[in-house]
Amino acid sequence: MGLTSKSTGTNLLDDNNFIKNSDYEFIVGLAGNPNVGKSTVFNALTGMHQHTGNWPGKTVGNAIGEYKYKDKKFLLVDIPGTYSLMSNSEEEEIAKDYICSGNSNVTVVVVDATSLERNLNLVFQIMNITKNVIVCVNLLDEAKKKGIHINFELLSELLGVPVVGITARKTRTLSRLTQTIDNVCSGKIISNPKHIKYSDNDDSNEIVAKILKKSEEICKKVCTYDKQNYNERDRKIDKILTSKFLGIPIMIAFLGIIFWLTIEGANYPSKLLSSMFSSIQVQLYKFFNWINAPDFVTGIFVDGMYQTLAWVISVMLPPMAIFFPLFTFLEDLGYLPRIAFNLDNCFKKCCASGKQALSMCMGFGCNAAGVVGCRIINSTREKLIAILTNAFVPCNGRFPLLITISTIFVGGLGIGFGASILSTITVLLVILLGIFMTFFISKILSKTVLKGFPSSFTLELPPYRRPQIGKILVRSIFDRALFVLGRAISVAAPTGIVIWLLANIGIHDISLLEYIANFFDPFAKLMGFDGYILTAFILGIPANEIVLPILLMCYLKSNTLVDLEDTMQIGTILVQNGWTFLTAVNVMIFTLLHFPCATTLLTIKKETNSKKWTFLAFIIPTICGVVLCMCTTLAYNVVKLFL
Amino acid sequence: MKPIKSLSEICLNKKAKVIDIKCNDDEKRRFLDLGIVKDTVIIPIFKSPFGTPTAYEIRKTIIAIRKENADKIEVTEI
Structure with missing residues (x-):
């Protein structure tokens, strides 16, 4: 399930x-x-x-x-x-x-x-x-x-x-x-x-x-x-799903369909939730006004805490609630071992285990779960490779951010049906980049710190089973929704308060948040984005779900009530704050390639029982992200120079 | 008596019978776990898009084995 x-x-x-x-x-x-x-x-x-x-x-x-x-x-x-x-x-x-x-x-x-x-x-x-x-x-x-x-x-x-x-x-x-x-x-x-x-x-x-x-x-x-x-029916399906010409394209198509359904489907509940939250917000203002609350109390609770919570739920929850049952469907069907079977040769060339494909797939749900899943790999060396590269697939908490940005900056180019296809392709490209990085880093690791030869590989391919769709829907939406809400309340609410305080307490008319952002700004500029974005990623360590809400809080520090009806309005805010197509690309790259969340790091610490591997798990994706963002920025600027 | 081949040389859908497993104890144990011993009947049934691993039918289950590992299993066609 x-x-x-x-x-x-x-x-x-x-x-x-x-x-x-x-x-x-x-x-x-x-x-x-x-x-x-x-x-x-x-x-x-x-x-x-x-x-x-x-x-x-x-x-x-x-x-x-x-x-x-x-x-x-x-x-x-x-x-x-x-x-x-x-x-x-x-x-x-x-x-x-x-x-x-x-x-x-x-x-x-x-x-x-x-x-x-x-x-x-x-x-x-x-x-x-x-x-x-x-x-x-x-x-x-x-x-x-x-x-x-x-x-x-x-x-x-x-x-x-x-x-x-x-x-x-x-x-x-x-x-x-x-x-x-x-x-x-x-x-x-x-x-x-x-x-x-x-x-x-x-x-x-x-x-x-x-x-x-x-x-x-x-x-x-x-x-x-x-x-x-x-077994004839199973064998026929297997021959198609693992065939020389169709095996890999079918795999990518499945992934694409899942993302497309998520992007299309998340829009409506997202809109509904946003308008519900903003109408409640109006009532909250009235209430705080009525009890004569001082401005900063209203600020902390409504603009800080409530607003952040509302964004986490309305922007992040719908894609998660849709992606999860779809992914579970493929899992219950028995397709994941076929992915491992198809990709095994690539992993073998990187001197890693084909079972890494399974832990990689788990990473789509939750990187911490993916790291624990690496236990199925028998060789210690191959298990460490799988753990260190698990963060290269975006987890459920990260890819609503990918979806939102690709919907705004790439999907915006197309009209109607074309828009969601364009954003799906973008997200798919980002995921493929992640999978490519998994291979690339696995190869580097097995040539350097984790030297060795591929160990023996045997994997049982189970019969296909018909998933219990009703049960999947109820469980994953109910379970996920509660889980995300719980996490939102425990992480996003306090962060919302902290951000509001940072944005509103200042020295000489410059808020603390601006000091922090300005500090990171020169470095962030090299990576093609601004100090606020880097600040948001760093503050998002406890849970990646809150990166976008923090960012919006940072940009909206002027305390004006903005009614966020849909994703495109988020786009307006971002563009007003200097986002270009390059910024969007780099933020998507950095979303894919940066330090794993605190929970994942703690899990890695527990699984490897070593500070060294935990540190490597933190620094490897971060370096990849920083270097890649700098490269795209450099390339963009060089091209601009000649045009 | 048919010639001894390695499991990786057997064509798809041809039946083969295990003669010997030539590898270290650790690997041998893994094969044993999956039910591969002397006289076990194995049928290669499909290959991965990149040619390796191959999926084999062994005791009514489907097991994927890399070419390098299948090389170490000696069989004869039956």
């Missing part, structure tokens, strides 16, 4: 500590291969909203929730997906540590009904460690569509543990699972797992080979197939 407020922002920094509360009667561990729907089972049972999506490796840490059954409290632990307990990547270590710790009363191993054979490998490995195992065969709906039938009784007999068949998306099918968990916990069912026989001098390779052989035998007995080519 895409990113949720729990999987983005500062919530990422909270440790998923095990609840020490002894309030629970039973603890249930939820294990399984990547992308078999563990998190969906988890969400369905606990009513929580862990991030789910159709690609292997989303859940990168243990998540904890609770549910009640027959007045008994169960603690549910969602363990990251793993193929085996014998390897050594980070999430596999987490899974192994948890299962080996013996904390849980029962371990539910979720398996994919459409690829039972491979999944049984993990089942046997877990049965070797713990006795209380329940095998939960998920995705029965998909198996049914593909004509795959599984004999659960026989499977249970052959494994020696209870087997339950479910479809996690349909919550009502889970009742048998909860019942079985209860029965095993309370000792009504005693399982007697059938271990694989192996001698003491077998190494782990031979053990796995024996397990796989056994799994093969079992599957031959329990699975029946109605049709041989049940």
